[in-house]
Amino acid sequence: MTGEPEGGRAAAGVPGGPFTSGGELEAARMRYARRLAGRGTRVSAADRLAELAARLLGTDSAQVSVVADVQTVVGGVGAAAASVGVESPAEESLCTVTVREGRPVAVTDAPHDPRVRDLPPVTSGVVGSYLGVPLAAGGHVVGALCVFDAGPRGWDEDDISLLELLATPVMAELELAALEVDYGDERLIWQLAVDAAGVGAFDWNLLTGELRWDQRLLDLFGLARDTFGGTIEAFVASLHPDDRDRVGAALTEAIAACGEYRAEYRVVLPGGSVRWVGARGQALAGPDGDAVRVLGAAYDVTAVRDVESRVARVLESMPTAFYQLDDAWRFTYVNGEARRLLSGVSSDPVGATIWDLFPATVGSEFETHYRAAVETGRPVTFEAHYPPPLDGWYEVRAWPDHDGGLAVYFIEITERHAIGEQRRLAAARAGLLAEVTAALTDTLDGEEAVGRLAQMLVPVLGDWCVVTLVDGADAAVDARLTTNWRRRLRDVGWWHADPDRRDLVERYTAVRIPALADTSFVAETLQRSKPVLIPAHAAEKVGEVLVPGEARDLARRLAPESAVVVPLRGRNRTAGLLTIFRDQGRPGFTPEDLDTLTQLAGRAGLALDNARLYTEQRNLAEGLQRSMLTAPPEPDHVHVAVRYAPAAEAAQIGGDWYDAFIQPEGGTVLVIGDVVGHDTEAAAAMGQVRGLLRGIAVTTGEGPADVLRRVDAAMQTLRIETTATAVVARLEQTPDEVERGVTRLRWSNAGHPPPVVVLPAAEGQRPGTLTLQAAGSNLLLGIDPGTRRDEHTVTLPRGSTVLLYSDGLVERRGEVIDRGVERLSGVVADLVADGLGLEAFCDEVLTRMVPDARDDDIALVAVRLHPQDRPRPAEAGPTAVPPGVPADPATPDG
Known part of the structure; x- marks a missing residue:
């Protein structure tokens, strides 16, 4: 808070609000302020009220200031104590800001508040935060009551209201002091003399009974020497009747212990008025150790008592509770509101020790904070609960005083x-709902999603729980149970807050479903499709609907006190069940708990339904995609492996494809392609383009470039309105190349990522890689049928591995594709160096290149050219070629 907004509080009784500089109004205000300041340095009540303000608001310092042409501090504690009676320039004071604004001023961080940051108390570090309220009387704002700390702090409306409440007695005390000035110097000098000589002495001889008083003490009691009897009975006769027993007890105790005598009592003067007297004394021992005399002094404390009485009236009028504890933890004062709040224990706690009267405070937060405040000398603020008979929560502020006691302010x-x-x-329920929702939507695996649910709900909503799936459930199952209803149930998640009991819950879930009776709560929930609550004695009631055996025994060992079974509703179906239990000592399920569980169950049911739909769509899409992809041939000494990995999205059936086949003359053709798009239209177009390409390649026997050129023309003729990338490659050998152990790879690229070749390594060296980039790739298929199609050739030694792939393997968001191809080259070289067979090679390529969920389809064709001067390796499997086609890739014309 940096101050009241415009239109906030105005100073009480001040016409027109804050004073205006100059003019008759300002002159009158100045005269009034000077009059108050002239008496202010001797107003002890201002110190007491400043101390009270600091205690109640929990600050280190407080002061009462009168602001005229200068500022005069007339009362203060803490950092302000040294300034009492001191005048200082008004323009250097924060209180001047309060006087000028004529309303409360709250400063939370003084060094950064433009109103006060340049004032000396702030720049010197004395004031870091400040709250001041104006003192107004006679139609003028004449000063301020303020509290402050060296560091920053916030202020609320209660703080401002409390300080304004204290401003009233402060102003009254200042005006009373000003009135005394009017009695003149003679009255003042007389009063000072009385104050200076205001102590009387007494000597009580316990052996003779004689009580001697000096003249000052006789004056205090309003007696003459010839009218004072000189006995303890005469002294007691002058006391107020209500004080006699208490004073007698104090004297008796001092005499018995030869110790100190201390008392404050009222004296009834001869005219009937009452004067407060404070007495201190000492019982002196004789030769035998028993007390023989009591010596002491007494003085007038009426003025002090009047101030305390005025402070007490302020405390009594406060709507908040207040009590004072002395250094022995005894109640010395309790205001009316505190007596009301504490009446469940005692109507008048004064004189009792807090630990005896309120035993529940022992070892509690109350004792911890109270003792810490006294030991450290620092105020404390805390909230705590006191058990019956009070049975309430309290906000407590406690301040240590200089005598080792504690002042406590509290509200219920x-x-x-x-x-x-x-x-x-x-908020916790909302947070739990959000957390559960995030967990359920984080995976499309239904069992994994609801399996997480158990650990998230325990112990927030229960001590243990079980999550159950209902397989194949539909509306008919919800309406009535069939004979095999138990077979539909599977417990997929469970948890217990106690780690030592989790094995029991796990075993319970393993045996409970077959043991469920038709009258079980699970069956009832399935039939009603609504939550079923077991409010009490859950162990007994659950056991009654389980057939005798291990499940019933485990339920009774787990001993739940209450439980609820909630259906996990999907779209017009019960997809699962949530059973949550609470043990003894924990309250039963409230309507709010049931509402939260119902919301959670609804979200879990939808998650299960979404997972089911996802699985169905994914299986359908993947099945359709795979139906268009055929098994590769296996020519002699050539091992071909293929892979297709669909995208993570269920419906993302796409246009990626691979193909491998043998042309009639024996050449092995490898194809990798990708139709633009990720939907069923793309998949259909892929099927058309793939069919065209393999048909043209087989029937014409032409090389890769001619095949691509014919496919481009056919797409235009057949009005296949799509675009696609593709690489067509053919493995060829002449008889001479067979003898030399090499194979030619001829390829043409229509806008597709380049194939990668891993060459066999020389002994002791790492395999090398070759990217078949050539001078570049040609246009995509489906753009310009007249485009030129280039063809390239590379001669490969036997033992080489060739990899054709779709772009999903190497593309990453925010990364150029060349970086992905470079990374792939390193991966395939490592895998060949590790000696992996071709099938394992393909699996590991997918694992290393795409470790996370895929957002695109991936197709692979890998070929390994095994040496022809030795048998075909067993890892390559048997030779598989179409009837009438040569088993090796040699061609008559090369």
């Missing part, structure tokens, strides 16, 4: 705490 906040607790629980 039971209702506020209950509202806060409700909000906290509501």
Whole structure:
């Protein structure tokens, strides 16, 4: 808070609000302020009220200032104590800001507040935060009551209201002091003399009974020497009747212990008025150790008592509770509000020790904070609950005093705490709902999703729980149970808050479903499709609907007190069940708990339904895609392996394809392609383009470039309106190349990522890689049928590995594709160096290149050219070629 907004509080009783500089109004205000300041340095009540303000607001310092042409501090504690009676320039004071604004001024961070940051108390570090309220009387704002700390702090409306409440007695005390000035110098000098000589002495001889008083003491009691009897009975006769027993007890105790005598009592003067007297004394021992005399002094404390009485009236009028503890933890004062709040324990706690009267405070937050405040000398603020008979929550502020005691201000906040607790629980439930929703949508695996649910709900909503799937459930199952209803159930998640009991829950889930009776709560939930609550004695009631055996025994060992079974509803179906249990000592399920569980169950049911739909769509898409991809041939000494990995999205059936076949003359053709798009239209177009390409290649026997040129022309003629990338490659050998152990690879590229070749390594060296980039690739298919199609040739030694792939293997968001191809080259070289067979090679390429969920289809064709001067390796499997086609890739014309 940096101050009241415009239109906030105005100073009480000040016409027109804050004073205006100059003019008759300002002159009158100045005269009034000087008049008050002239008496202010001797107003002890201002110190007491400043101390009270600091205690109640929990600050280190407070002061009462009168502001005229200068500032005069007339009362203060803490950092302000040294300034009492001191005048300082008004323009250097924060209180002048309060006087000028004529309303409360709250500063939370003084070094950064433009109103006060340049004032000396702030720049010197004395004031870091400040709260001041104006002192107004006679139609003028004449000063301020303020509290401050060296560091920053916030102020709320309660703080401002409390300080304004204290401003009233402060102003009254200042005006009373000003009136005394009017009695003149003679009255003042007389009063000072009385104050200076205001102590009387007494000597009580316990052996003779004689009580001797000096003249000052006789004057205090309003007696003459010839009218004072000189006995203890005469002294007691002058006391107020209500004080006699207490004073007698104090004297008796001092005499018995030969110790100190201390008392404050009222004296009834001869005219009937009452004077407060404070007495201190000492019982002196004789030769035998028993007390023989009591010596002491007494003085007038009426003025002090009047101030305390005025302070007490302020405290009594406060709507908040206040009590004072002495250094022995005894109640010395309790205001009316505190007596009301504490009436469940004692109507008048004064004189009792807090630990005896309120035993529940022992070892509690109350004792911890109270003792810490006294030991450290620092105020404390905390909230705590006191059990019955009070049974309430309290906000407590406690301040240590200089005598080792403690001042305590507190208010009951039971209702506020209950509202806060409700909000906290509501926020926790909202947070749990959000957390569960995120967990359920984070995976498309239904069992994994609901399996997470158990650990998230325990112990927030229960001590243990079980999550069950209902396989193949539909509306008919919800309406009535069939004979095999138990077979539809599978417990897929469970958890217990106690780690030592989790094995029991796991075993319970393994045996409970076959043991469920038709009258079980699970069956009832399936039939009703609504939550079923077991409010109490859950162990007994659950056991009754389990057939005798291990499941019933485990249920009773787990001993739940309450339980609820909630259906996980999907789209017009019960997709699962959530059973959550609470043990003894924990309250039963509230309507709010059931509402939260119902919401959670609804989200879990939808997650299960979505997972089911996803699986169905994915299986359909993948099945359709795979139906268009055929098994590769296996020519002699050539091993071909293929892979197709669909995208993670269920419906992302796409246009990626691979192909491998043998042309009639014996050449092995390898194809990798990708129709633009990721939908069923792309998949259909892929099927058309793939069919065209393999048909043209087989029937014409032409090389890769001619095949691509014919496919481009056929797409235009057949009005296949799509575009596609593709690489067509053919493995060829002449008889001479067979003898030399090499194979030619001829290829043409229509806008597709380049194939990668891993060459066999020389002994002791790492395999080398070759990217078949050539001078570049030609246009995609489906753009310009007249485009030129280039063809390239590379001679490969036997033992080489060739990899054709679709772009999903190497493309990454925010990365150029060349970087992915470079990374792939390194991976395939490592795998060949590790000696992996071709099938394992393909699997590991997918694992290393795409470790996370895929957002695109991936197709692979890998070929390994085994040496022809030795048998075909077993890892390559048997030779598989179409009837009438040569088993090796040699061609008559090369």
